[in-house]
Amino acid sequence: MYFYKTPLTLASAFLFASAQATYLNPELSFGQQDKISPNLRAIPNFHVIGNPNPPEILSNKLVLTPPVPGNQRGAIWAEKPLMHSSWSVDVDFRATGPERGGGNFMVYLAKNGREDIGTASIYTVGRFDGLALVIDQYAGSVNLPDPEPKSKHLANGIHVQGGSVRGFLNDGSTEYKSHHSVDSLAFGHCEYSYRNLGRPSRIAIRQSPDSFSVDVDGRRCFDSPKIKIPLGYYFGVSAASAENADSFEVFRFVTTTDSHTPDVEGQPGEQFAAAPDNQAQAQQPIENTQNTQRDIPEEAPASKYTSSDAQFADLHNRLQAMMRAFSMQTQAFQTYQQQSNSRHETLLQRISAIEASVKQQEGTGKVLKDIQSDVRQTKADLHNALDQHVAGLKSAVREGHSSVLGTIANSGTGLGKLVFVVLGSQALLVGAFVLYKRRKANGPKKYL
Known part of the structure; x- marks a missing residue:
């Protein structure tokens, strides 16, 4: 019966490693x-x-x-x-x-x-x-x-x-x-x-x-x-x-x-707790591990099994324990795969939401360009209106200045008359002064 010693030893080591993780x-x-x-x-x-x-x-x-x-x-x-x-x-x-x-x-x-x-x-x-x-x-x-x-x-x-x-x-x-x-x-x-x-x-x-x-x-x-x-x-x-x-x-x-999941389900705050739908599946491999460990026959020398029936029964029990262990690992892998798929779907949904948000953000550039164009057009219109207003003010001031000059020229005294008046008044003053001097010189003189 030493033919089965190596695979049974590997299975025992595998179970021990799983139990000690x-x-x-x-x-x-x-x-x-x-x-x-x-x-x-x-x-x-x-x-x-x-x-x-x-x-x-x-x-x-x-x-x-x-x-x-x-x-x-x-x-x-x-x-x-x-x-x-x-x-x-x-x-x-x-x-x-x-x-x-x-x-x-x-x-x-x-x-x-x-x-x-x-x-x-x-x-x-x-x-x-x-x-x-x-x-x-x-x-x-x-x-x-x-x-x-x-x-x-x-x-x-x-x-x-x-x-x-x-x-x-x-x-x-x-x-x-x-x-x-x-x-x-x-x-x-x-x-x-x-x-x-x-x-x-x-x-x-x-x-x-x-x-x-x-x-x-x-x-x-x-x-x-x-x-x-x-x-x-x-x-x-x-x-x-x-x-x-x-x-x-x-x-x-x-x-x-010694395990991912807590010993008491439904307790908040444990990161390792499985989702509500998967708690029973996550707990089942642990229970199967304990049951499998209890079902493993104790080590015994080969001399203990003297009959072929005893040898076959021992081999049968060990093969069953090994198959239970493999089944437990398969269930654990399936549970992990289901959790991974669920997380993958959740991640895809979040990525889709992010992509939708990104697409919405892509239209922001066009809106900004439209706003920039409107601001540029409004600025140009304001400049044109201001230029027209300044030009109108300049034209009105120019016309008013010309009108004032024409009115003054038409209604005022000429320059020749002004010169004549000035020179005439000066000549009159000089004549009066000369006359005063002559009268004073020809008048009678008084002697004390």
Whole structure:
């Protein structure tokens, strides 16, 4: 029966690869590309808050708390909830500060996190419902609440003083800010020196159907098979600095899930949700995958099958499982093809609308030319009317001037008469003066 070993192994590998596939959720991620913000003012699908100053958004990182001044708080919360039961989150952050600097860094997955938590730390938050992962220096000697040895919660090579990673859970019944010992509420813990490393640190949080785990820089910090976060909770990252401030910077927040579609249909805000007509078709391959995985017979040595009937039954079961897997992949491909065709039709409709708008815009040039021609004709008519009006004024002034000159010439005294009058008056005055002199000379003289 070794003849069928190669195709069965390939089919098993194919099924395993299909089951282990992960998909990026861009609505719950930032920093997976070169820039975390397109305009350096906001991060898509996230809400940034701070007290007293808002966090600074740079091209490749988000500065939750600056180096100066101290006593700052900053947070970033996702605007849409997590609707997948199996997921993973990778957070790249860096903490730098003076030798005696202080602060804490929190990663939340909580219900109504922005309203109930905001920028609060684990020591100042009230009642909240969800998970809190805290990275700080204030719990170097925290005792774990469970009876397991502490070494089980610590990763090899992370036994470094100067910081710790702790996990907290709350169902909304405990008010942390008034609790007498918040550190004792941690369900998992490992030591990790995170300050002034000169490089970003990576916190990886994983939720699978059978376990919950936290890794630090690729090494296991703690895990638990008893933790299951409900659906509909919101991711958030916050930081708080002391008077001697630590600067906390976030470079990446990447969320991946095990499927495109959410586990609960009909929830708004999921980019991966299929159209209403295709939700059942999109969900069916996932169910078929789970059923196929359950139907795959467990691996067994060849010596177990001693009879031809047992060998045939095993081969029959494996071939059926393989055909179910191929059928599931075919259905998934058909669903994807239908979605692609629908998107293609929608795109064609939008292109047609754009082309119609472009055609309407093409007639704008003709209208502008007509308007230009009308304006040019109106301008020419105005110039002609103005020229005619000026010419009429000139003609009227010229005629009036000629009429005035003729009237003066006809009704006035001639130049000869004027000269005669002037000369006659002068001669009369001279004669009178001569006569006066003669009479004065011929008159009797009086002597005293």
